[in-house]
Amino acid sequence: MKTISLSEREVRAAVSMRxxxxxxxxxxxxxxxxxxEMPTRTALRDGRFLVMSAHHRPTESAMIKTLSVNFDRVPAITGTVVWSTLDRLDHLIADAAAVTTLRTGAAVGVATDLFAAPDADRLTLIGAGGQAxxxxxxxxxxxxxxxxxxxxxxxxxxxxxxxxxxxELDGTEIRTATDPASAVADAHIVCCATPATSPLFPGSALPARVHVNAIGAFRPSMRELPDELLATGTVIIDELGAVLEESGEIIHALQAGAIxxxxxxxxxxxxxxxxxAPRGKRTVFKTVGVAMQDWAIARLLADKFLC
Structure with a gap:
């Protein structure tokens, strides 16, 4: 039996974003x-400690992630991801911060590829923390x-x-701003990655055609998006049970009758x-993160290191 432990640097080196x-x-x-088989994650101390697990039936493999979240420290996320299967004794342990940011970005990549305009090339990113x-x-x-x-x-x-x-982005014009509402006015794609507890911008600030990803709010007390955006756009979520329990945006919009x-x-x-079929030309991907995403990255790592 062997246990492979991977640091953040080793995870990054092993798995490309593609x-x-x-x-x-x-x-x-x-x-x-x-x-x-994927139970809703366990959240302790209002989401400061999280435990997530997923079992993939076809491969008889499972992933368990434990982490702590503290936005007053750097990095904000720390913990471990553990991978195991029924047919072997070997285990893999990986840095949870690297896996979490990588899999969250990957989910946004999937949604953006599906819903953003084919020629979209202007991104506004709100938030400059660990997920950015x-x-x-x-x-x-x-x-x-x-x-x-x-x-x-x-x-x-x-x-x-x-x-x-x-x-990293040769040929991309990059600038900084402090006002979200004005920064999203000409965006083709918007990514929200903040611990906000109230909407970052009004729906009227966005162009008529835009794809918005919102990944920052993962507790009912947190919100990045306004009800009016959810009410007038096509809303894509990661998993219904998860967002009904944890997404402040979805919970608020449902309670307000906006959706x-x-x-x-x-x-x-x-x-x-x-x-x-979109009700308008705006699409929204709201994710709180589900354990399957961590399993997907852990499987890549296991295929590379437990061969």
Whole structure:
């Protein structure tokens, strides 16, 4: 029996964003087809400690992730991902921060590839924290960017992120801003990655045609998007049970009567059938993150290191 432990650097070196997007896409299709046993995650201390698990029936493999979340420290996420199967004694343990940001970015890549306009090349990113880099990398993988605006409450982190991305995104014009409403006005794609507790911008600030990804709010007390956007756009979610329990945006919009559950389409369903006909030209992907995504990345790592 052997146990392989992978650091953040080793996870990053082993899995490209393209590989992650493809793996998470397959995972969402498998989720829609009933391949996973996946209980809603356990949240302790109002989401400061999280435990997530997924069992993939066809491969008899399972993943368990435990992590802590503290936005007052760097990194905000720390923990472990453990992979095991029934047919062997070996285990793999990976850094949870790397897996989490990678799989969250990958889910955004899947949704953006499915719903953003084919020629979309202007991204506004709101938030310059730990999730930000992989949000941009994922979008750029499926929609090569010509323009990127990074919106941060403090200029320091936004400028530092811009400098990092200039080294990666050759030929992309990158600027920083502090006002979300004005920054989204000409965007083709918007990514929200903040711990906000109230909407970041009014729906009227967005152009008529835009794809919005919202990944920051993962508790009922958190919101990044306004009800009016959800009420007038096509809303895609990662998994119904998860968002009904954890997504502040979805819970608030349902309670306000802005949307109904029938207005929500799971990403796996959208991937396995024709995309839902939009009520407007705005699409929204709201994700709180589900364990299948972590399983998808862990399986990639297991295939590489437990061969």
């Amino acid at each position: 590989e992650a997007i493809d793996a998470v896409r397959r995972g969402f299709v498998g989720l829609a087809n009933g391949e996973f 880099l992989d949000q941009v990398r994922a979008v750029h993988t499926v929609r090569p960017l010509r323009h990127l605006t990074i919106v941060g409450t403090g200029t320091g982190r936004a400028h530092a992120l811009a400098d990092t991305l200039r080294a 109904t559950q029938d207005d929500l389409t799971e990403l796996g369903t959208a991937l396995t059938a024709a995309p839902p």
